Amino acid sequence: MKLIYAIVNSDDSSAVVSALSKEGYYATKLSSTGSFLMSGNITLMIATEDVKVDKAIEIIKQHSKKRKQTVPAASSYGMGMYEPFPIEVTVGGATIFVTNIERFEKV
Ligand code: 2BA
Numbered sequence: 001m002k003l004i005y006a007i008v009n010s011d012d013s014s015a016v017v018s019a020l021s022k023e024g025y026y027a028t029k030l031s032s033t034g035s036f037l038m039s040g041n042i043t044l045m046i047a048t049e050d051v052k053v054d055k056a057i058e059i060i061k062q063h064s065k066k067r068k069q070t071v072p073a074a075s076s077y078g079m080g081m082y083e084p085f086p087i088e089v090t091v092g093g094a095t096i097f098v099t100n101i102e103r104f105e106k107v
Contacts, residue, residue, distance in 0.1 A: 001101040002053050004046040006060050007032065008094045013042040015063040016094075020046065025056055037069060037091070053098055064093030 008016055013029060020027050025046055032043040046056055073086045 001104045002048060002050055003099045003101050004044070004048065004053065004056055005097040005099070006044040006046065006094050007034075007096075008042050008044060008060065008064050009067065009092050010040050010042050012064045012092075012094075013044070016044065016060055019059045019063050020044075020056065023055065023059060025052070025059075034091075036089070037071060039069075047101060047104060057096060057098075060094050060096065066093050067091050 006016070017027055017029060025048055028045040030043040030045065032041050033039065034041050044060075048056055067090070068088050069091050071087045071089060073084060
């Protein structure tokens, strides 16, 4: 059993979750904030069997778009640091971590 953490853009999260659900995956949405842009994103927690991990990643990939986002000049990017010039970063599609689940129970 694996636990997939997928950090996706808030605008993509509904499409990702409904596509996952259609294929029989269970997911929990957590509101999260990226430390660099300091803007909201969504972290999905998906527990699933090992053999279903690749398909879940494929679904997430299909529904997560890449975006260019500009960090305006003088905006804070955490730890009291400030960006003196506007910079453009490419965000996403999705950032995914897959971890082992030692024990999984629904009681
Ligand atoms: P943020 O931390 O807000 O980062 C947004 C985007 O800014 C990143 O897109 C990347 O293009 C850029 N970026 C982040 N840190 C940077 C740095 N130190 N120097 C230069 N550019 C930087 P993504 O890589 O697609 O990441 C999207 C979001 O996924 C991140 O939002 C963060 O919430 C999460 N994330 C990405 N990598 C992570 C990691 N290794 N561990 C934990 N969370 C991560």
